[in-house]
Structures are given as C-alpha cells and as structure tokens.
Amino acid sequence: MSDDNSLQTGMVTCTAPVNIAVIKYWGKRNEDLILPINSSLSVTLHQDQLKTTTTVAISRSFEEDRLWLNGNEEDISHPRLQSCLREIRRLARKRRNNVNPDFDAAALSHKVHICSINNFPTAAGLASSAAGYACLVYTLARVFGVEGELSAIARQGSGSACRSMYGGFVQWVLGEQDNGKDSLAQQVVPESHWPELRVLVLVVSADRKPIGSTSGMQTSVKTSLLLKHRAQTIVPKRMTEMIEAVHQKDFSHFAELTMKDSNQFHATCLDTYPPIFYLNSVSQQIVNVVHRYNSHYGETRAGYTFDAGPNAVIFMLEQHVPEFVQVVQHVFPSENNGGKFIKGLPVDDTFLSEELKQDIGLNPMPNRISYIISTKAGPGPCVVEDPSQHLLDFDGMPKKAC
Amino acid sequence: MSDDNSLQTGMVTCTAPVNIAVIKYWGKRNEDLILPINSSLSVTLHQDQLKTTTTVAISRSFEEDRLWLNGNEEDISHPRLQSCLREIRRLARKRRNNVNPDFDAAALSHKVHICSINNFPTAAGLASSAAGYACLVYTLARVFGVEGELSAIARQGSGSACRSMYGGFVQWVLGEQDNGKDSLAQQVVPESHWPELRVLVLVVSADRKPIGSTSGMQTSVKTSLLLKHRAQTIVPKRMTEMIEAVHQKDFSHFAELTMKDSNQFHATCLDTYPPIFYLNSVSQQIVNVVHRYNSHYGETRAGYTFDAGPNAVIFMLEQHVPEFVQVVQHVFPSENNGGKFIKGLPVDDTFLSEELKQDIGLNPMPNRISYIISTKAGPGPCVVEDPSQHLLDFDGMPKKAC
Structure with a gap:
C-alpha cells in the first residue's frame, strides 16, 4: 500500500x-x-x-x-x-x-x-x-x-x-x-433450495415505540419461568423439526412451526414481569386473518411471524401470494397517499371470492398497514x-x- | 308437605x-x-x-x-x-x-x-x-x-x-x-381476615366477543406446551406462596403474584394454537397504567388480573383507591352519558399530582372504560x-x- x-x-x-x-x-x-x-x-x-x-x-x-x-x-x-x-x-x-x-x-x-x-x-x-x-x-x-x-x-x-x-x-x-x-x-x-417460498412484510403503523429487544430479553430471562422451559425443553425439539421441514420443503409444517414459535416467543414476553406487549390490535387481526384464510382452504397456506414489534412477516408459496394480498387489502384497506401499497417483487392482480370474504369476515381496519414489502429468501x-x-x-x- | x-x-x-x-x-x-x-x-x-x-x-x-x-x-x-x-x-x-x-x-x-x-x-x-x-x-x-x-x-x-x-x-x-x-x-x-382489601372492576368496552372459556381451555390443553409446564411445575409453588401472602396480608406479594399469574394465563392463551387473545389494547393500557403507578411510588400498590375477556379487576388497599381511580379517569376519560362512572362502594374525590400524571404519561383513550365497579371481598x-x-x-x- x-x-x-x-x-x-x-x-x-x-x-x-x-x-x-x-x-x-x-x-x-x-x-x-x-x-x-x-x-x-x-x-x-x-x-x-x-x-x-x-x-x-x-x-x-x-x-x-x-x-x-x-x-x-x-x-x-x-x-x-x-x-x-x-x-x-x-x-x-x-x-x-x-x-x-x-x-x-x-x-x-x-x-x-x-x-x-x-x-x-x-x-x-x-x-x-x-x-x-x-x-x-x-x-x-x-x-x-x-x-x-x-x-x-x-x-x-x-x-x-x-x-x-x-x-x-x-x-x-x-x-x-x-x-x-x-x-x-x-x-x-x-x-x-426453495425458490417457490415467498415472504411478505406487512409494515404496521405503530402507535408507540416498543421496548428494545436487548433490555426486553434481559427482563424475560430474569423473570419468565416459561422462557426457561421453552429454551431448555421446547426449542431443541422444534429446531430438529424445523430443519426437517425446510429440507423436505414441507410448507404447512414449516408455517405451523413458524406460527407456533412466534406465538410462544410473544407468550414468554407476556410472562415477563412487567409484561412486554409487542403485538398490537393490528398484529392480532393479522393473526386472525391468517388462521381464517388457512381455515377457509382447510390447509396451511400462510404462516406469520412477529419480532419485537407489531410488523408481521408472512410466508407463503408463490402461487398463493396474489390472493392473500387481496385478503390483506380487504381487511386493511389503504388510502395509499400516493405511495405504492405493494413494494418489491411484483404481485399479480386477482379475484377475491365472496365465500372467502365471508369466511374472513372481520371488520376492516383502514390505514393500519402502511405497505407490504414483497420479497423472498436471498x-x-x-x-x-x-x-x-x-x-x-x-x-x-x-x-x-x- | x-x-x-x-x-x-x-x-x-x-x-x-x-x-x-x-x-x-x-x-x-x-x-x-x-x-x-x-x-x-x-x-x-x-x-x-x-x-x-x-x-x-x-x-x-x-x-x-x-x-x-x-x-x-x-x-x-x-x-x-x-x-x-x-x-x-x-x-x-x-x-x-x-x-x-x-x-x-x-x-x-x-x-x-x-x-x-x-x-x-x-x-x-x-x-x-x-x-x-x-x-x-x-x-x-x-x-x-x-x-x-x-x-x-x-x-x-x-x-x-x-x-x-x-x-x-x-x-x-x-x-x-x-x-x-x-x-x-x-x-x-x-x-x-383482610377488611382493607378493595376491588375495582374496570368494565372495558369490548369490540368483539371473545372465545368462550370452555372451548378456549380445551384448545389450550391440546396445543400449549407452556400450559402443561405451568400446571405441573409452576402453579403448585405459586399456590403455596399465594396462601402465605393472604395469611400474612402481604399486599405487595399478593398483588405481584396475582399479576404474574394473570400474565402467565394469558401467555398460555397466546401459546395456544390458533392463539387466543383476551387482552385488547385497553387491557394492555391498564397493565401499563398499573405498572407505572406502582413504579411512581416504588412499591406495589395496585395489582391487576384479567379473566377470559378484556375487563380488568384491580386489587388495592382501601387508602389508595381514591387516587388510583383518578389515575384511571385521567387515562380513560369518560363522557359518562348520564350514567355513573363509579358504581358500588363510594370512592372519595382526591387530588392527582402533576408528578404522578407525568410518570403515568400515557395517551388518553376516551370512553374505552365504560364504568368501574368498586367492591371488596364478601x-x-x-x-x-x-x-x-x-x-x-x-x-x-x-x-x-x-
């Protein structure tokens, strides 16, 4: 040099x-x-x-x-x-x-x-x-x-x-x-290995800044009896199952484990003292939408996961993305404000059946999802x-x- | 006859x-x-x-x-x-x-x-x-x-x-x-045994009917790994501690165990698949209010518990009720609509200090608590x-x- x-x-x-x-x-x-x-x-x-x-x-x-x-x-x-x-x-x-x-x-x-x-x-x-x-x-x-x-x-x-x-x-x-x-x-x-897998990030408008993960997990380790059990007993088995589901490209198993693990993580946050809430009412509604969507088809077509905040990350196979995006827009209508509601990988337009709308059947929450980022593994x-x-x-x- | x-x-x-x-x-x-x-x-x-x-x-x-x-x-x-x-x-x-x-x-x-x-x-x-x-x-x-x-x-x-x-x-x-x-x-x-103990039921306006407890607990027993651990390992010790706290009239221990157990119950609901949400955004805010109130005084003066719905039940000692009720009315202002906001045992009027208001410091949620029932053990x-x-x-x- x-x-x-x-x-x-x-x-x-x-x-x-x-x-x-x-x-x-x-x-x-x-x-x-x-x-x-x-x-x-x-x-x-x-x-x-x-x-x-x-x-x-x-x-x-x-x-x-x-x-x-x-x-x-x-x-x-x-x-x-x-x-x-x-x-x-x-x-x-x-x-x-x-x-x-x-x-x-x-x-x-x-x-x-x-x-x-x-x-x-x-x-x-x-x-x-x-x-x-x-x-x-x-x-x-x-x-x-x-x-x-x-x-x-x-x-x-x-x-x-x-x-x-x-x-x-x-x-x-x-x-x-x-x-x-x-x-x-x-x-x-x-x-x-799994090119069909798609990821949608649902960016939720937060009303307050959540507790940071560093201090949150410190409090959880100190106070949550359920977290200890999760870490020692539940996660080791779940890791083996998840690796197997990924190797097999078994979407429904992958998505179910993903949802269960996200829920359990948030459960340990609630078991923390004082409790930590990362899921707000919009997050809860997204959870309900995904379960009703899956229930409509009698199979697990979408899986959610939430980190230390209200945003949802949804996994799906490529062929189901257009319809699911319509479902999200149906429950969370957006006024857009000039910006694009869907960013990232393009999503085709599609038709939403009345039967599916009825099975979802939740009250619309306008403008509570700011936008969706459409992406995949990279x-x-x-x-x-x-x-x-x-x-x-x-x-x-x-x-x-x- | x-x-x-x-x-x-x-x-x-x-x-x-x-x-x-x-x-x-x-x-x-x-x-x-x-x-x-x-x-x-x-x-x-x-x-x-x-x-x-x-x-x-x-x-x-x-x-x-x-x-x-x-x-x-x-x-x-x-x-x-x-x-x-x-x-x-x-x-x-x-x-x-x-x-x-x-x-x-x-x-x-x-x-x-x-x-x-x-x-x-x-x-x-x-x-x-x-x-x-x-x-x-x-x-x-x-x-x-x-x-x-x-x-x-x-x-x-x-x-x-x-x-x-x-x-x-x-x-x-x-x-x-x-x-x-x-x-x-x-x-x-x-x-x-404990005549000073008071109970406030905060009746929350619910936006949807929650899942019934009978079917909710069936799903939890079937699917929540955390519930199993709670029932077998955590509750037996907690029962002994709670009975001791009641015998001793140890309010802060009683209230802390009460809050922790309520949170853990709702944690197991969230660990249920599909997850069950009984706490809505108002319930979450009540939880925050109680912790900030306690934190302001550096001691546990109030404890919450929530059943299979969004309503809160708050335990306190008699002397702290008037101030806490003011705190609740500060965060959840009510237009009253002709009805009494506080039903049941009378609650004295009192002064809310600016310091306490600042330490609570949450955005008001008007009309989200319908009324308070003031009562005691009976x-x-x-x-x-x-x-x-x-x-x-x-x-x-x-x-x-x-």
Whole structure:
C-alpha cells in the first residue's frame, strides 16, 4: 500500500441482508459475548428489497475511527462496535503472522472510516442491527484481509447478526463453550433450495415505540419461568423439526412451526414481569386473518411471524401470494397517499371470492398497514465491485448523497 | 308437605357471589366431571355489588323441570344443569335413607321450576356462570334438604362455581382421585381476615366477543406446551406462596403474584394454537397504567388480573383507591352519558399530582372504560328469608318484574 493511493486500496463496500427468525432467539446466557439460551433458525431475506450497504476505508491519514449511519455521524465508542473492530483487527494480526506476512502491517494501526446506509426506512421497524453488524463485520474482514468464520464476530455486534452472514436458511447453534467459540451461524440450505417460498412484510403503523429487544430479553430471562422451559425443553425439539421441514420443503409444517414459535416467543414476553406487549390490535387481526384464510382452504397456506414489534412477516408459496394480498387489502384497506401499497417483487392482480370474504369476515381496519414489502429468501453478504458505489469519497468522508 | 301449600314450603330463594381468580384455572383433565389440571385460588366478591339470585320451587303440580334466566326461559336439558340436578337429587335420596327419613319422599320425584337473575348486566362481561351455578346448587340443596359439601356439585356445573360456594379467599384443590371426590373448594380465610382489601372492576368496552372459556381451555390443553409446564411445575409453588401472602396480608406479594399469574394465563392463551387473545389494547393500557403507578411510588400498590375477556379487576388497599381511580379517569376519560362512572362502594374525590400524571404519561383513550365497579371481598351464598323476594310467584311462574 503506497502513500498516495492508500484510500483506493484501503476501501471496500459490501452489502448484507436482513434475516427473519422462524425459531426465535430471545434471551442471553452471556451478555458480553452475546451467547443465547437457545438455538434459533432464520430465513435470510433478499437484498433486492432489504439490505444494508457499508463502505469501510482505512488510511494512515485518518486521525480517529469514525462512523456514519444513514447520513448522520454516530458515536463509535459503543462497546459492541468496539468488540467487532477489536476482533477483526486481532484476526488480521494473527493471519499476518501465520498466513499472510506480505499484508501491510501498518494497516493494522490505521484508523477506519465506516459509512453505512439501509435501503429501507428505519421507520419501517425492521430490525436493522442484524444487517448492519453483519455488513460491518463482513466489510471490515475484507479491508483487513481476514477470511474464514466471521459469524462469531458478527454475533458480538448483535446476536441475530450472525445469521445474516449466510444466505438461505440459517441456524444459529447455541453452542456449549463458555468462550462462545462454538456459538455460530451455519447455513442449513441455500436460498436456491426453495425458490417457490415467498415472504411478505406487512409494515404496521405503530402507535408507540416498543421496548428494545436487548433490555426486553434481559427482563424475560430474569423473570419468565416459561422462557426457561421453552429454551431448555421446547426449542431443541422444534429446531430438529424445523430443519426437517425446510429440507423436505414441507410448507404447512414449516408455517405451523413458524406460527407456533412466534406465538410462544410473544407468550414468554407476556410472562415477563412487567409484561412486554409487542403485538398490537393490528398484529392480532393479522393473526386472525391468517388462521381464517388457512381455515377457509382447510390447509396451511400462510404462516406469520412477529419480532419485537407489531410488523408481521408472512410466508407463503408463490402461487398463493396474489390472493392473500387481496385478503390483506380487504381487511386493511389503504388510502395509499400516493405511495405504492405493494413494494418489491411484483404481485399479480386477482379475484377475491365472496365465500372467502365471508369466511374472513372481520371488520376492516383502514390505514393500519402502511405497505407490504414483497420479497423472498436471498443470498448472504456480497462485495460491491463497482468503485462508484462506495459511500465514502476519495478523502474518506461520506459522499453528499448519503 | 301438604298438598295445599306445597309451593310455599317447596320454594327457596338464595343469592351467591361472583369470584375472581388470582391463581388461574385454565384447563381440564376430565371434561365430564370438570376436574382441573391445576389448583386455583380466588377472592369472593361482595354480593352488594355483584350477585346472582335464584329461586327454586318444587311442586307435584309441575309437569316438567323449567328454567328462567334473566327473564327468558332457557333449555334446561344442558348436560351441566342436568348434572347438578341429578347430583342434588341423588344426595337427597341418600340423606332420606340415612339421616332424615321424615323428608317427604314424594318431593324427590317432583319437578322443579328455577328462576335466576343477576344484579349486573351480562354485557359487563363478568363471568356469571360461577355465581349462577353456585346459586343453583346452593338453592337446590336447601329445597331438597341436602347439607354438607356442595362444592363438588357446583364444580360439575361450572368449574369455577365451586369457589363461589365460600366467602373470602377460597382455594379449589386440584385433587388426585379419578372420580373427582377430592377436587373441592375450601375457604382459606373469611372476608373478615383482610377488611382493607378493595376491588375495582374496570368494565372495558369490548369490540368483539371473545372465545368462550370452555372451548378456549380445551384448545389450550391440546396445543400449549407452556400450559402443561405451568400446571405441573409452576402453579403448585405459586399456590403455596399465594396462601402465605393472604395469611400474612402481604399486599405487595399478593398483588405481584396475582399479576404474574394473570400474565402467565394469558401467555398460555397466546401459546395456544390458533392463539387466543383476551387482552385488547385497553387491557394492555391498564397493565401499563398499573405498572407505572406502582413504579411512581416504588412499591406495589395496585395489582391487576384479567379473566377470559378484556375487563380488568384491580386489587388495592382501601387508602389508595381514591387516587388510583383518578389515575384511571385521567387515562380513560369518560363522557359518562348520564350514567355513573363509579358504581358500588363510594370512592372519595382526591387530588392527582402533576408528578404522578407525568410518570403515568400515557395517551388518553376516551370512553374505552365504560364504568368501574368498586367492591371488596364478601361472604358466600346466603338464604333470602323474606318470602317477598322470591322470583317465582305462588303458581311457580316468574314474577312480572323478573
């Protein structure tokens, strides 16, 4: 790395996906290392609809580590950010000593500039920290020439970030070791395994900001007797069943396990003291819509899951998406306000039968769903090769557009 | 019993109370005998505010058993009604043979007329079946000259009815026998033990009729893995703790256990498949109000519990009632519509400090609480001695006023 083009060779841009758990992670056994009390399993969502893009630059001319998120400079001293930076630099040092003695030793002491943006509004209430930390760790690793297992580092940024390090269907294995070295994400199958699976994110207008997941799960671990039982006894069996359902592409089993696990997670939130409510009246209505829709057909055609907020994520097979979207629009009519109600993968128009409308039979709740993001399973983090896509300018400062 | 005044001697009127469980009953191990999967504990509410009144008449001139509820004749063939009638007649026969050979044997073959009314609107969503079956069994027993343990018969009408057979604090012991003979209600302490305890029923305007408890608990027993754990492992310890808290009049422990058990019951409803939601957005807000109120004072001054519907029952000590009622009216302002917002025991007016208002700090939800019933613990079923209070006329038909 020469002095005059240090920034050019020391700048990398990557993207990373959001993931949605179908077997939920809720509760840590170790707060510092972010070790969970149970294994979890997620679907990585496609980056065409939801992704984080991060540019990392290193330069001897930088005076300090700096961070910009969605256009605003943020405090980089956050312990979890520092954990990720420290771990990547440690691996780089180790790698230089063992594998790659040509790597510019000086780079290890250079400061970094990090710039990160999401292609979806934070207001959508989609957990962006998983994509954010996955992208940060993946990009840092590229800049510092680190390869191999990175999910344990992403995990130390945000637990569920480890699952965003892979595409398709991903499990985060609980692990047994106290140092967390075996608490890792593993791909179960790639996204190509189940191309018919579709994902609809129903973005619900929230009336209040819910309790954050970090403090929420701390209180749950301390106070919920049901959470303990869930983690120790129920989830291990459910993980095996879920992996089997994914391997078999058994949609109804997959969707039922997904719904049951979401409900059980929210049950443990309610068993927390004081109780935590993430599901509002719109979420409850979405649950009712899905069960009535399935009941109309006598088979499980749709499955919901809810994270630490009111938004629903619905799984379906491709052929049922148009009708289900009509059902959602029937129960949650939208005035649109100029924006598109359905974003992402196109959804065909279709006919809604009177019989189905009658079987759904719920009172309409106008404008309570802001919009739907139509997407599917997708790949893990990627390097962006086109240098024009860097979020940082040649001097290591955010480009105007960010 | 002579022919010409058979109705006079064969008519009895009694009243029975509503009870509210603080350790919840949810799930049967035997549907026919109504045997629960766990013990439960309740507070019997005072009949000055909430009661059922029932008149039973027997006469050789009646051609069939008949039943009037709140002014409408109902089908008496319901299996649970029949269970209660059959069991009382069986005990009467046994008693005649063993104890009371003077009892008019003919009365055993006479038909009954039953008339029952509640002094609270069914629309209030208060479980009336417990008071109703307790009153029926208690009154039938008087008419047929049956004495002794009656809670096992009331239990066969409606599980929680067995707890309305006693005043004060009552436990329903799970029992071990398959025939249910040891699944009985027992008074823990009478209402006089804790005279300072007050009860506020917050009647919430419901937007939809919730799932009935009978079918709800069947689905929960079949599908909720958390309910099983709760019944087997958590409730036995909680019963011991609750009985101790009641004996000690330890309000904060009593209220905390009450809230935790209510939350856990609703958690198992959410863990049911399909999930059952009894708490609506108003219920959730009441939960938040109580926790913020307690948090403002740094001690547990109020405790909530919710049954299979959105209404809240709040426990407090007498001295805190006026302020808490102001807090409720602050968050749930009512236009009143001519009716009184606070019914029952009078509540003094008081001042609400700005500090408390700020600490509560929730958005007002106007007209979402219809009214408050202010009451306390009270006695078990009573005989009404005044014959003018009979609900049936001399000819065994409902009086016009009913």
